[in-house]
Amino acid sequence: MGKHKATVAHEFIKGLWDENPVLISLLGLCPALAVTNSAINGLAMGLATTFVVTSSSIIISSLRKVIPHQVRIASYIVIIATFVTVADRFMAAFYPAISKALGPYVPLIVVNCLILGRQEAFASKNPVGRSLLDALGMGLGFLMVLFTLGTIREILGSGTFLTYQVLGDWFHPWLVMVLPPGAFLALGLLIGLSNWINDQRAKA
Amino acid sequence: MSTSARMIVVLTLIVTISGGVLSSWDSYTAPKIQQHRLVELRTAIADVLPEHDRYDELTLPAQTLYVGRNAAGEPVGIAFIAKGSGFQGVISIMVGVGMDFSGLTGIKVLEQIETPGLGTKIVSDPAHKANPSWFPEQFVGVQTEPEITVIKNRPPAAKTEVQAITGATISSRAVVKIINDALRQAKSDYQSSLKQVS
Numbered sequence: 302m303g304k305h306k307a308t309v310a311h312e313f314i315k316g317l318w319d320e321n322p323v324l325i326s327l328l329g330l331c332p333a334l335a336v337t338n339s340a341i342n343g344l345a346m347g348l349a350t351t352f353v354v355t356s357s358s359i360i361i362s363s364l365r366k367v368i369p370h371q372v373r374i375a376s377y378i379v380i381i382a383t384f385v386t387v388a389d390r391f392m393a394a395f396y397p398a399i400s401k402a403l404g405p406y407v408p409l410i411v412v413n414c415l416i417l418g419r420q421e422a423f424a425s426k427n428p429v430g431r432s433l434l435d436a437l438g439m440g441l442g443f444l445m446v447l448f449t450l451g452t453i454r455e456i457l458g459s460g461t462f463l464t465y466q467v468l469g470d471w472f473h474p475w476l477v478m479v480l481p482p483g484a485f486l487a488l489g490l491l492i493g494l495s496n497w498i499n500d501q502r503a504k505a
Numbered sequence: 506m507s508t509s510a511r512m513i514v515v516l517t518l519i520v521t522i523s524g525g526v527l528s529s530w531d532s533y534t535a536p537k538i539q540q541h542r543l544v545e546l547r548t549a550i551a552d553v554l555p556e557h558d559r560y561d562e563l564t565l566p567a568q569t570l571y572v573g574r575n576a577a578g579e580p581v582g583i584a585f586i587a588k589g590s591g592f593q594g595v596i597s598i599m600v601g602v603g604m605d606f607s608g609l610t611g612i613k614v615l616e617q618i619e620t621p622g623l624g625t626k627i628v629s630d631p632a633h634k635a636n637p638s639w640f641p642e643q644f645v646g647v648q649t650e651p652e653i654t655v656i657k658n659r660p661p662a663a664k665t666e667v668q669a670i671t672g673a674t675i676s677s678r679a680v681v682k683i684i685n686d687a688l689r690q691a692k693s694d695y696q697s698s699l700k701q702v703s
Contacts (some may be wrong), residue, residue, distance in 0.1 A: 338621065368519075372512045376519050383523040387530055394537035397545075458621075459631075476622040 312431050316438030322415045323446040323488075324495040329415040333447055334484040336406050340463050343451025345399045347444025349392065349407060351437070353384045354416045358424040358436035365425050377420045378411070385410045415443060446491070453487050454478045545615075549584075553601025553611035556581045565694045573601075582610050583695065587687030591679040594618040596627070600684055602649065606692040609653075612644045612684065624676035640677070643667045644684070652685045 322328045329350070337343040357380050361368075368376045389407045392400040400407065410416065419439055424432040455461055458478030460468040477483045506514070550560055550571050557573030571584040582604060588597045596617045601610040614628045629637040636642065647653055648664040655678050656662075657669045669677035 364519075368515055369508060369512045371508070372516050376516060379516075379519050379523050383526055386527055390530060390534040390538070393541075394534035397538075397541040474622065479621045 309431065309434065313434040313438040316435065316440070316442040317445065318442070318495075320439075321442040321446065321495070322418075322439050323443060324492055326415075326418075327492075328418055329413045329443055330488070332406050332409070332413060333443075333450065334481070334488060336403055337447055337450040337454055337484060337487075338458065338479040339402075339455045339461075340448060340451040341399065342402055343447035343449075344444070345392070345396070346403060346406065347440070347447040349388045349403075350410055350413060350415070350443050351440025352388055353381060353410050354419055354440045354443075355433065355436040356384045357381045357416060358419060358432040359429060361420045362424040362427060362429045362432035368425075373425065374417075374421075377417060377425075381416055381420070382411045415439065450484070450487050450491065453491075454483055458483060549599040549613045549615060550601075552613045553584050553599050554582045555611065560584070563695075563698065565698055567690065567694050570691060570695060580604050583691070585687065585691045586615065587683045589679065589683035589686060591617055591683075592619050592624050592673070592675045596676075596679060596683060598680065598683060598687075600687060600691075602688065602691075606688065606695075607648060607650055609644045609647045609649060609684075612641050612680075614641065614680070619673070619676045623670070623673040626670045626673055627676050627680050630670070640667075640670055649685075649688055653681050655681050 316322065318324075320326065323330065323333050332346050332350070336346045357377070360380050361377055364376075385408060388410070389400070392403070392407060419436055423435045427435070452462060455463075456467060457475045458480075460466060460472045460474050475483070478487065550557065550573065554560070554571075554573035556575055558576040560571045560573045563570040563572050568585060572580055573582045573584060575581045582601055583606070584599055584601045586597055587600050588595055590596070594617070596619070597615045599613045599615055601612065602608070603610060617625070617627060619625050619627060627640055630639060631637055633639055643661075644653075644667060646664075647667060650665070652665065654663075654666050655669045655674075656666045657674065661668055667677075667681065
């Protein structure tokens with residue numbers, strides 16, 4: 302019983318670090334690089350992706366015995382696209398400024414491999430409860446990395462955090478950090494750091 | 506049921522339900538999105554036509570002009586959206602001009618994807634502590650005849666000159682070119698619409 306419980310919790314926890322979609326599987330790199338020029342954009346993209354992956358996983362996992370194998374990808378894409386459109390319209394209606402800042406990257410969540418990957422690898426083979434936990438963990442793992450990236454890039458590139466000035470006048474913003482090269486630099490260093498931590502843990 | 510029949514039925518059902526969900530969600534969110542657009546348009550017009558109290562839409566074949574009127578109903582200026590290429594993508598600007606199209610009353614950049622920290626100074630320049638919006642504010646009162654020109658490394662001497670942003674000359678020139686082109690178009694459109702009426 303105790304062992305079974307631990308594995309259920311593991312479905313959630315694995316996405317946060319051990320199987321983190323961005324740091325370990327390198328999935329969803331396009332939004333992770335493109336929208337993280339500020340912390341709020343990273344947060345919004347992370348939340349939208351978490352919403353889409355979680356809702357799609359619930360639906361697809363409950364329909365896993367109904368959807369014929371041959372049309373599963375088409376079905377997954379329609380279901381994912383439905384939730385993406387819901388999220389996109391929701392942001393446009395209630396958070397127009399963020400919706401404008403994220404631009405085409407919200408509709409592009411449809412093609413985020415992280416989402417289709419979870420459906421194909423997990424939700425289509427597991428019961429609803431576990432799929433929900435798996436998707437939540439993966440979504441939050443994605444969110445954490447995007448928020449961290451956005452925070453690093455915003456602080457170094459604009460001297461602000463969530464638009465509040467955190468570095469004084471002495472600081473000259475490193476413009477490169479809010480430009481595309483800054484995304485690669487910050488992500489590369491972050492992945493390097495996570496690999497180093499994992500190495501240390503493996504040695505210990 | 507055969508496999509192919511099941512494939513058709515299941516996929517059709519999923520698509521139908523998805524369509525239903527989306528159309529009801531759209532009828533809930535569309536008015537709110539529309540509302541935001543309208544507020545955005547009104548704020549932009551108010552920014553570029555400071556003296557206006559309300560505005561009329563004048564829909565011409567090529568574009569829509571917004572004719573601002575004061576409380577007494579007299580026309581005080583015309584606003585319109587100018588679009589063109591910037592350094593990276595499309596820049597769209599709300600331009601306000603007097604009724605005779607000779608002097609600008611203000612501009613407001615609505616959309617742009619210029620280089621952050623350089624080209625984005627066409628909207629606001631955080632490094633310029635005293636007045637972050639010095640670039641767009643230069644256009645208030647600028648004379649448009651024969652055309653607006655960009656200058657570098659010296660303060661503006663003539664009424665038609667605006668100063669370029671250091672490090673973003675292309676974005677500065679793009680803004681001026683977009684305004685000049687759209688102004689010419691708006692002026693001829695407006696004047697020919699007047700002829701038709703009279």
